[in-house]
Amino acid sequence: MTESHPTTERVGGMLLAGGQSRRFGAEKAVARFGETLMMDAVAERFARFADFAISARPGSAAATRATRLHATILNDDPSLPSGPLAGVLEGLKWAHARNLDFLATAPCDAPLLPTDVFERLLDAIGLAPAAFAVTSVGDHPLCAVWQVALQTPLEHSLRGGVHPSVRSFLAEQHAERVWFDDARAFANANTADALLALERPA
Known part of the structure; x- marks a missing residue:
């Protein structure tokens, strides 16, 4: 492995499926997307990595599905502020x-993510602590690759009591x-209508 081109053997993948899905009206992770589930469509992007985990709420349908996908189930620390970075911290x-590096x-x-999204992020990360996707509609900070060393500053930030x-x-x-x-490849299905839109051809 070189610092500028990390190999997939040193990378773990984590699907973030621990949200409340308030706007969706149901648990969106297990919503149907074409012939599969939305979370399964995203999980395919992690197939090349050494290990795979899913951040899910205890007792959720996403946690049940994670078991069937043979993924490690990660739960947020309830003593920390709620939000996606709490899930990222558990992943780190x-x-x-x-003993993974990334x-x-x-x-x-985000079921339409490019199949090479993580390959491109890993190619670009170099010595940076993280790399994330950007398109014409803005930043997509959860579509990212993180150096495992970010565990320390992230935990310090969350222990301050506020989720940035x-x-x-x-x-x-x-x-x-x-x-x-x-940009469409990174669109989020935050509502049932948005999911239907993503199922239609561009």
Whole structure:
């Protein structure tokens, strides 16, 4: 492995499926997307990595599905502020325990992600602490690759009692922004209508 081109053997993948899905009206991770489930469509992007985990709420349908996918189930620390970075922190701890160098993350509601999204982020990360996707519609900070060493500053930030925005935390860490041309590939199905729109051809 070189610092500029990490190999997939040193990367763990984590699907973020621990949200409340308030706007969706049901647990969106297990919503149907074509012939599969939305979380399964995203999980395919992690197939090349050494280990795979899913951040899910205890007792949720996503946790049940994670078992069937033979993924490690990670739960947020209830003593920390609620939000996606709490899930990322558990993923970083998990990756560190497995002697991995990087954690690749993606939200469960982005089923059209490019098949090479993590390959491109890993190619671009260099010596940066993290790399995340950017398109013409803005930043996609949870579609990212994180150095496992970010566990320490992230835990310090969350122990302060406030959950920062993912974007602001990555900016503070001087993360690498990686451009992707296809903005639709990163669209989130935050509502049932949005999911239907993603199922229709572009």
